Amino acid sequence: MLVRLQNTAELLERRLVAGEIMSSRQRDAMAAMPIRTIEIAKHHDVVRELDQSGQCCLLIQGMACSSKLDHQGRRQIVAFHFPGDVPDLQCLYSKLVDSTVSAISPCKIGFIRHEHLLELALDPKVAKAFARYLVREAAVAREWILNLGQRDCLARTAHLLSELAVRLSSNGADGPKEYYLPMTQVALGDALGMSTVHTNRCIRELTRRRLITWASGTLKVLDQVALAEVGHFDNAYLQFRTAG
Amino acid sequence: MLVRLQNTAELLERRLVAGEIMSSRQRDAMAAMPIRTIEIAKHHDVVRELDQSGQCCLLIQGMACSSKLDHQGRRQIVAFHFPGDVPDLQCLYSKLVDSTVSAISPCKIGFIRHEHLLELALDPKVAKAFARYLVREAAVAREWILNLGQRDCLARTAHLLSELAVRLSSNGADGPKEYYLPMTQVALGDALGMSTVHTNRCIRELTRRRLITWASGTLKVLDQVALAEVGHFDNAYLQFRTAG
DNA sequence: CGCCTATTTGATCTGATTCAAACAATGTGG
DNA sequence: CCACATTGTTTGAATCAGATCAAATAGGCG
Numbered sequence: 001m002l003v004r005l006q007n008t009a010e011l012l013e014r015r016l017v018a019g020e021i022m023s024s025r026q027r028d029a030m031a032a033m034p035i036r037t038i039e040i041a042k043h044h045d046v047v048r049e050l051d052q053s054g055q056c057c058l059l060i061q062g063m064a065c066s067s068k069l070d071h072q073g074r075r076q077i078v079a080f081h082f083p084g085d086v087p088d089l090q091c092l093y094s095k096l097v098d099s100t101v102s103a104i105s106p107c108k109i110g111f112i113r114h115e116h117l118l119e120l121a122l123d124p125k126v127a128k129a130f131a132r133y134l135v136r137e138a139a140v141a142r143e144w145i146l147n148l149g150q151r152d153c154l155a156r157t158a159h160l161l162s163e164l165a166v167r168l169s170s171n172g173a174d175g176p177k178e179y180y181l182p183m184t185q186v187a188l189g190d191a192l193g194m195s196t197v198h199t200n201r202c203i204r205e206l207t208r209r210r211l212i213t214w215a216s217g218t219l220k221v222l223d224q225v226a227l228a229e230v231g232h233f234d235n236a237y238l239q240f241r242t243a244g
Numbered sequence: 245m246l247v248r249l250q251n252t253a254e255l256l257e258r259r260l261v262a263g264e265i266m267s268s269r270q271r272d273a274m275a276a277m278p279i280r281t282i283e284i285a286k287h288h289d290v291v292r293e294l295d296q297s298g299q300c301c302l303l304i305q306g307m308a309c310s311s312k313l314d315h316q317g318r319r320q321i322v323a324f325h326f327p328g329d330v331p332d333l334q335c336l337y338s339k340l341v342d343s344t345v346s347a348i349s350p351c352k353i354g355f356i357r358h359e360h361l362l363e364l365a366l367d368p369k370v371a372k373a374f375a376r377y378l379v380r381e382a383a384v385a386r387e388w389i390l391n392l393g394q395r396d397c398l399a400r401t402a403h404l405l406s407e408l409a410v411r412l413s414s415n416g417a418d419g420p421k422e423y424y425l426p427m428t429q430v431a432l433g434d435a436l437g438m439s440t441v442h443t444n445r446c447i448r449e450l451t452r453r454r455l456i457t458w459a460s461g462t463l464k465v466l467d468q469v470a471l472a473e474v475g476h477f478d479n480a481y482l483q484f485r486t487a488g
Numbered sequence: 489c490g491c492c493t494a495t496t497t498g499a500t501c502t503g504a505t506t507c508a509a510a511c512a513a514t515g516t517g518g
Numbered sequence: 519c520c521a522c523a524t525t526g527t528t529t530g531a532a533t534c535a536g537a538t539c540a541a542a543t544a545g546g547c548g
Contacts, residue, residue: 185526186526196527204528
């Protein structure tokens with residue numbers, strides 16, 4: 001299926017080139033990029049033909065993650081992705097593919113050929129926007145390292161949920177404090193580097209303290225401030241200011 | 245002190261724009277960039293006037309790290325830097341400064357104004373090289389997450405030492421298996437998310453198994469293969485292939 | 489030589505893992 | 519539309535890896 005979705009271009013503009021004003025010519029070029037879309041079932045990998053095939057994938061619908069496997073087969077999730085994200089933008093610049101992108105919920109994915117993105121990136125403004133996207137991803141990764149390295153499990157859990165809440169609300173989700181988060185506790189544990197059992201106990205504890213509820217894929221943040229406090233969450237690292 | 249070092253340009257070309265062939269005109273432009281150099285004592289921060297001052301720092305000599313502080317004051321090191329690295333290249337693209345760069349050993353640092361780097365980056369080839377540098381840093385960060393999240397302390401230690409050994413040998417250091425690594429076990433612990441005491445015990449264990457020796461700032465890797473095995477280290481994520 | 493910083497060792501304690509099993513929810517085919 | 523299968527959540531009990539506390543030892547350096 002090969003389509004030219006108007007709203008795909010909108011997605012790209014809101015997230016990938018966020019912060020740069022594009023000329024209408026560029027906007028047209030972006031809308032004209034051929035995008036092959038596919039649907040991927042829950043828990044399935046985005047088929048990694050792309051490594052060789054010279055495409056990047058744009059998450060159009062659903063929730064996805066990037067993960068790496070320990071040689072014992074233990075999975076570590078290193079990033080979560082929401083609509084508008086380009087989980088493998090890095091492969092535009094290096095053949096190095098070090099993580100696998102998988103669907104957490106049923107996903108709609110669009111493939112864009114590198115040549116089209118690279119042509120857009122001939123404009124230094126767009127190139128900067130791409131770099132800025134990579135920089136933000138890296139900032140999230142560094143905070144993730146801090147979270148895994150220094151915080152106890154309850155704080156770690158609260159921190160990640162705080163981050164997801166912030167990212168989802170900028171995403172224009174359901175309401176101010178209620179987020180559709182179609183992930184399992186197993187996935188949360190894989191992201192937090194914690195056993196599933198203990199992940200569950202931490203969630204239960206946060207629930208007991210009336211900071212959140214989480215059922216059937218919906219996270220309600222009852223007390224965002226208190227949750228952030230438990231997780232020592234400071235959203236500065238997500239704040240996204242354009243360089244002078 | 246304002247200098248135009250020939251070997252600074254060489255450093256930049258070998259690391260930052262690695263893999264891209266530069267025209268002699270560009271090479272000249274790079275050599276002509278005014279670079280203000282300073283010396284920084286062990287354990288001191290690279291003064292972060294740069295945040296506002298529109299400069300990136302190039303590590304010319306010594307060893308440095310990027311770290312973040314937990315709100316309780318616990319330090320998590322998120323990256324190590326060696327000569328040729330530009331620890332804060334990200335601030336070229338975003339004012340977001342989320343980590344602090346500190347000297348682990350006495351360092352010589354060069355400051356380069358953003359305008360000069362941005363002018364180089366007008367060439368899509370250079371822009372790509374910069375992006376590739378960010379991508380590689382991000383790949384290291386993701387592996388770091390895997391290390392903290394999934395591996396036990398002994399493996400974690402062995403993995404980091406393996407990574408440092410690989411990075412240092414590509415750096416053309418002393419010899420094939422002997423690396424000048426002027427860091428303390430405290431710093432190593434801060435990078436590994438482990439207590440200093442336990443970091444020491446892991447190093448002792450690696451020493452007991454005759455995989456390494458480490459004294460007075462010199463790491464000797466006695467059995468690189470066995471060390472990599474203990475750390476489940478696969479250097480694929482450091483392999484750095486240019487995208488088609 | 490003596491101070492300061494770094495490493496090393498021992499003993500104790502605890503947060504988190506693992507194992508085991510029940511329970512709830514969701515989806516599927518007859 | 520219900521029975522069954524599958525996947526995900528919840529709880530308890532035992533165990534252990536690693537943290538913490540305390541203190542001795544060893545190196546560098548002024």
